[in-house]
Amino acid sequence: MTEQPTPAARFMSFGAGVQSITQALLIQDGVLERPDAAIFSDTGWEPQGVYDMLDRVEREIFQPLGVPLYRVNNGVIQDDVLNPNKMRGIPGFTASKPYEVEVVDRWGICPDETCGWRKLRQVKIDSVDEVEGMSLFTVVTTDLSDMAGLFDSIVMVPKQATLRQLETQGAYWTPDESAADDSDVEVNPALQVAEALRRAGLRRLPDEHMACRSTGVIATASHTEIRRDYGMLNRKCTQTYKLQPILEQVRLLLGGAVGEEKICRYCEGKGERVAPWRAKRGETEIAECSVCEGTGTISRVGQPPSGVWAEQWIGFSTDEIGRVSNRGDTRYSKSRYPLLELDMSRQQCIDYLNARGWGDVVKSACLGCPFKSNAEWRRLRDTDPEGWAATVAFDKAYRNAPGMNHQRFLHASCLPLDEAPIDVKQAREWKPSTVTDQVYAARLKLADEGDPDGCSPYACRSGQAATEAAA
Ligand code: SF4
Ligand SMILES: [Zn+2]
Ligand SMILES: [Zn+2]
Incomplete structure (x- = not known):
């Protein structure tokens, strides 16, 4: 196979956040060439502001330029996470029930x-x-x-x-x-x-x-102390809900054939089954097969023709250089970083957006993403009461997972979201006296500072680069 010297197409991974809207405006201004398409991967759990912004960009920038915007998805993350028949998760915080120690x-x-x-x-x-x-x-x-x-x-x-x-x-x-x-x-x-x-x-x-x-x-002499053990779940939601659907769309646009419908071997074509992880726990409930989603057949998009590849624009700014990695690259999709080429920082992007009348861009990330900082939680609570109420309800439903001893929480304090200390600078006020307190204080510090970056298909908010999906 010889790889073609030039990309067959240019696609833009579009997250509807500060950096990707900056890229769209740079295209409009002729600073960047016109890509063949923009692709937005939708977890189904973005703040309403992101969806509104997406519509506006499509209407005001992409459509006049003739750039098609594809909205792709791999399910609705918050529903999947709560579905015991699906093996999906987010990077939640965990805590054991309180116990006494001497x-x-x-x-x-x-x-x-x-x-x-x-x-x-x-x-x-x-x-x-x-x-x-x-x-x-x-x-x-x-x-x-x-x-x-x-x-x-x-x-x-x-x-x-x-x-x-x-x-x-x-x-x-x-x-x-x-x-x-x-x-x-x-x-x-x-x-x-x-x-x-x-x-x-x-x-x-x-x-x-x-x-x-x-x-x-x-x-x-001794005394009793109440302790909890803390942990964190390590989940590949970014990869599952963002990178995978984007790469599938890339293959499709590059001429990858939609495969023949094959009988789903996980449910033998029945479209329903007892999920294997539930069967392991001795549960017998039959439910929709999570692999074929109840259809009984599977059809995947195949690889594009040999040697054909696309440039994939990723909107990392200079302050996000640590997120750059070619691990999201595949044989048919190679990363390119236009904002790095232009040496633009996040602040310069913000200034540029302001100057162009796009000052109200919301950070793209799931409503209930546990990587939120306290400032982000406060913003959600104070500016989007509906989104906040839904997230508080999700957090409650998320608490107990079958087969898990620890409880799950969205906030680092391991308290229900509506009781979590998101208003006070806990880390500085907290006086850790025991080892458990120190662990707790460290987590609250994390919650205070959080991750300033949005969630990118090409770099998980945890700071790890997303790895190549099952493409
Ligand atoms: S925003 Fe958070 S929960 Fe959503 S996909 Fe990214 S890392 Fe996962
Ligand atoms: Zn003795
Ligand atoms: Zn199936």
Whole structure:
């Protein structure tokens, strides 16, 4: 296959946000050449402002220029995410149900006189103190949590015999008096332990002790704390809902043949089935097959003729250089970045839009995208009450997923969206006292700052570049 030297067509990935409208105006102004088509991939969950803007651009820029605008989609993301028969998701935040943990405030030596470990705990190194590399003893006497810990610390010393080896050799049972000899002690920390045990009146490692779990110490004061475990879902929504439908449209426009209708092998042509992930959980509900969407047949758009490829315009500005990647490229679609060629930053795009009377552009991203910053959540709540109410309702419905122990949330605080602290600068006011609080505070900081970029088919909002779709 020889690749043609020039692109067979130029397409523009059109997100209806600041950068892509700037590109459209640059075409209108003759700065950029006229592409053969613009393609908008619709997740079905954009703010109304984005759809309004899309209509306006089509009417005022694309139609007069004769550039067709294709609106493509791969389903409606918010419906799919809540559909147990579909395996679709968004990058939501997760939290376990709150649980209690006992946190120790003070430790004391094991009170049981028969516990050998309490003696070991009390071993103090005196005469061998002058020897360098005493870290081993520090471990043994202050932080010995179990046998494994002890052996681990010995293994950490390279080229030295381990206690277990010494034990098998018998050296451990009858500590050599020469162990106290400086030269020996210095070269073999394992012998130092043997020596310490001898001083403690122990001739071998003590027997396991239940009361202190063989640590030699027990908690003498403690309190309970409420904790939650936090996580984040890693989902490829950008790829599924944006990149895939765009590439399919590109193949179609480049002459890829619409394939023959083939019987869907996932449901054997029935159009319905028990979704395999539900069957795994022992569920038996029959529902529409998510692969063929109930039709019982599948037909895909094939590859374009050999060597034929298109230029795909992606509207990254200079401040988004980190999002550039050719991983969205395929044999028939190669990325080009017109705004980078023109050295335009996002601010320059905004200035240009303002100057041209397009100052009210809304950022393109799903209404309930969990990558929203607090400022974006506030904007949604304060400017689009309907969109906000729908998103709050979605967040509630999104909470529990079958087969998942953790609960899912749209806001980083892992609180219901209408209770989430989107108004206060939480990260700065929060005083983390426990590890859990610190994790929580870090997430709130993220929520405060958020991601300034819109959602691009060619770079997920998480900052990862979208990878090549199943094209
Ligand atoms: S805006 Fe957010 S939820 Fe929507 S496709 Fe992009 S990353 Fe996914
Ligand atoms: Zn004990
Ligand atoms: Zn099917």
